[in-house]
Each structure stands twice: as structure tokens, then as C-alpha cells.
Amino acid sequence: MVLLERAMPTTLISMLAKIHGENPVVSEAKGVVPTCTCALMPKSGGKQGECKWCWRILVNREGLWFRVLASRYGLVGGRLKRGDRNGSVWWRDIASIRDGDASVLGSWFPENLSVHVGNGANTLFWLDRWVDDVPSCVRFSRLYDLSENKLATVAQMFSWGWKIGGEAWKWRRRMWDWEEEMVVECRSLLLTALLQVDTEDVWTWTPDPVEGYTVSVAYLTIIDRTPPTNNVLAALLWRKDVPMKVSVFAWRLFRHRLPSKTNLFRRGIIPSEAQLCISGCGQQESETHLFLSCTLFGHI
Structure with missing residues (x-):
């Protein structure tokens, strides 16, 4: 591509x-x-x-x-x-x-993103994680529901004024006292926010901040999460637009049913010393090794 x-x-x-x-x-x-x-x-x-x-x-x-x-x-x-x-x-x-x-991955992708705000032009004030570990729409969900600027960027909110009496705080109705206290708490988080007009926002893939997003790291991140249910696996694998042989292969991969050397050893088909990868890299030939970490096959 x-x-x-x-x-x-x-x-x-x-x-x-x-x-x-x-x-x-x-x-x-x-x-x-x-x-x-x-x-x-x-x-x-x-x-x-x-x-x-x-x-x-x-x-x-x-x-x-x-x-x-x-x-x-x-x-x-x-x-x-x-x-x-x-x-x-x-x-x-x-x-x-x-x-x-x-429906399948949920909020997995945005949860693994972080942004270093420059001018704030490409960062959404409420929806992106930029001033805290969680988006403001989650931490201040009540304020987000009442806000008339749900899709405003950080740069827009700053230009409108997010201090006391600023135009950034526009609500659908008059605020209750306890809701006003939430606004004060939200503004207190913004005291340390400094925008750099000449610098663009920089996004980071938190599982690998140096290389950024890769399919192999994404796969390992998903595998490390809570094991998928049968319904999730069915939604991932058995799709009409995917050839049957591909779905069957993926199903065997998720179920650890491929004839890798580690699987063959567990079934008593080959001896322990025959588990090494055929590429000669010196590692045991498991599914994870073959598809992700092998110096020869992992890059194909």
C-alpha cells in the first residue's frame, strides 16, 4: 500500500x-x-x-x-x-x-494511545487522553453530557477561554452547585497545560513508544488481555468475507492446534531436542515464535 x-x-x-x-x-x-x-x-x-x-x-x-x-x-x-x-x-x-x-475489540485501540499536546489542533478536549490517564469525558462524564462543545479540540477550548467565565464552558442548562464543583476540579487540571503554538501534537503507541504501532505488538497486547470468549472468537474468525481455509487456520492458531514442534513434543511425536526452530535461530518452534519473533519467518 x-x-x-x-x-x-x-x-x-x-x-x-x-x-x-x-x-x-x-x-x-x-x-x-x-x-x-x-x-x-x-x-x-x-x-x-x-x-x-x-x-x-x-x-x-x-x-x-x-x-x-x-x-x-x-x-x-x-x-x-x-x-x-x-x-x-x-x-x-x-x-x-x-x-x-x-463490537469485538471495544476501546482497546484508544486505550493504548497517548498524545503529547503541542498546539492542540488535532487533540479532542473531551475524548482524547491528553491531560490525565483517562479522557475527560470519562473522568467528568457529567460535564461531558452537559457540554455543548463535545467535539471541540484543545486549541479551540483554549482560544475560547477555559478559565473562570471563559466561553469554553457552554452548558445545555444551568449548573447545579455540585456540578460547578466538578468544573472547578476540571479547570484545576488545566493549570499545568501549556500549549506550544509552533509544535504539532505527537501521538504515541504506549505498548511500543519507540517503533509505534505494529501488528505483531498489537497481537501480543491482545493476547495478554483477558482471554476472549467463544462469542468474540466467533465474531473474529467465522466471517462470510473470509475464505474458509483462512478461518480454519486462524481457529487452529488461537486454539494452539497447529503442528508446531512444541505441540508435536507435547503429544509425544518428537523428542525434546527436536523442538528447535527449523530456521536455525536456536529458539523453540512455537506458534508465537514462528509468526512474531522468529528472525527469519517472523518478518515474512
């Missing part, structure tokens, strides 16, 4: 727009992006792969697919809109994972 992104210049995108009979949309960042290019959206190969697209779109706002989605669905608070039922199923799946309401 990276090669495709590099190989599609503005002229090619304009040709696609003419073929589909649409007028290209001019992007402030990179030129022309037609809405018809959404027909080229890639098909994801799994939830970890979809999370990778969430991460890529989050950190690479200058990339081709971010510009395509922005021209197709628009932005709100610096964030791509989810779109309606007439939009791409692929994008709706990506957006549901990004927003933490996916």
Missing part, C-alpha cells in the same frame, strides 16, 4: 476523477483529491490490520488516504468524520475501532 501511495501523483488522481465523471476536490495540503478514489480503498485483513490503518491515518495527516477520506467524509474537530450508511463499510469499521466502540 505504501508503494501505491507513492505511485499515485496528482495527475493520475485527476484522471480518475474525469473517468468517474466527478469534479476533483482541492486539498490545501497536497492538491487534488477526488471522492471517486474511495473506490480504491484497501480491504483489511483483520482487526489488527484495521488498527494499523487507524494508526496510519492518525499520525500521517499528509498521506494520500487521509486526504481521500477527508475529501469524502470531511473533518470535525480535526478528526475524520465516520460517515453514514452510504459510506464505505471498510471506513466505518476503521472509525468504530478508532472511536472505541467496535
Whole structure:
């Protein structure tokens, strides 16, 4: 997909727009992006792969697919809109994972994100974890329910004024005394918040802050969580849009039923000294080793 992104210049995108009979949309960042290019959206190969697209779109706002989605669905608070039922199923799946309401993974993806706020233009005040370990919409859920600025960015709230009497605090109704105390507590957290006008917000994948999001780390993070129930496994594996042989292979992987050497040893088929990986790396050949950590097969 990276090669495709590099190989599609503005002229090619304009040709696609003419073929589909649409007028290209001019992007402030990179030129022309037609809405018809959404027909080229890639098909994801799994939830970890979809999370990778969430991460890529989050950190690479200058990339081709971010510009395509922005021209197709628009932005709100610096964030791509989810779109309606007439939009791409692929994008709706990506957006549901990004927003933490996916039926299978839940809030797993946003829970593993953190942001270092610069100018605050790409960080949502209520929904993102930026001033505390939990989003403000969770810690101050009552205030979030009453707020008229639910999708405001940190930069917008700061410009409107979040001190006493500031325009950032707009409520649907008059506040009760105990609710006003919550506002005071929320403002006290903002005393240490310093925005840097010339610096963009930087997102971090907390399981691996150095390398960022990778499918292998995501897999290990999911496995380390609470073991999935049968319903969750069924939703992940048995899908109509996935070939049966792929679903069966994945089922055997989750159930540790693949004929790896560690499994063959446990069944008494091979001796203990024959458990080493066939690549010659010196490690035992388990499913996790083969698919993730092997120096030879783990990179395929």
C-alpha cells in the first residue's frame, strides 16, 4: 500500500476523477483529491490490520488516504468524520475501532494511545487522553453530557477561554452547585497545560513508544488481555468475507492446534531436542515464535 501511495501523483488522481465523471476536490495540503478514489480503498485483513490503518491515518495527516477520506467524509474537530450508511463499510469499521466502540475489540485501540499536546489542533478536549490517564469525558462524564462543545479540540477550548467565565464552558442548562464543583476540579487540571503554538501534537503507541504501532505488538497486547470468549472468537474468525481455509487456520492458531514442534513434543511425536526452530535461530518452534519473533519467518 505504501508503494501505491507513492505511485499515485496528482495527475493520475485527476484522471480518475474525469473517468468517474466527478469534479476533483482541492486539498490545501497536497492538491487534488477526488471522492471517486474511495473506490480504491484497501480491504483489511483483520482487526489488527484495521488498527494499523487507524494508526496510519492518525499520525500521517499528509498521506494520500487521509486526504481521500477527508475529501469524502470531511473533518470535525480535526478528526475524520465516520460517515453514514452510504459510506464505505471498510471506513466505518476503521472509525468504530478508532472511536472505541467496535463490537469485538471495544476501546482497546484508544486505550493504548497517548498524545503529547503541542498546539492542540488535532487533540479532542473531551475524548482524547491528553491531560490525565483517562479522557475527560470519562473522568467528568457529567460535564461531558452537559457540554455543548463535545467535539471541540484543545486549541479551540483554549482560544475560547477555559478559565473562570471563559466561553469554553457552554452548558445545555444551568449548573447545579455540585456540578460547578466538578468544573472547578476540571479547570484545576488545566493549570499545568501549556500549549506550544509552533509544535504539532505527537501521538504515541504506549505498548511500543519507540517503533509505534505494529501488528505483531498489537497481537501480543491482545493476547495478554483477558482471554476472549467463544462469542468474540466467533465474531473474529467465522466471517462470510473470509475464505474458509483462512478461518480454519486462524481457529487452529488461537486454539494452539497447529503442528508446531512444541505441540508435536507435547503429544509425544518428537523428542525434546527436536523442538528447535527449523530456521536455525536456536529458539523453540512455537506458534508465537514462528509468526512474531522468529528472525527469519517472523518478518515474512
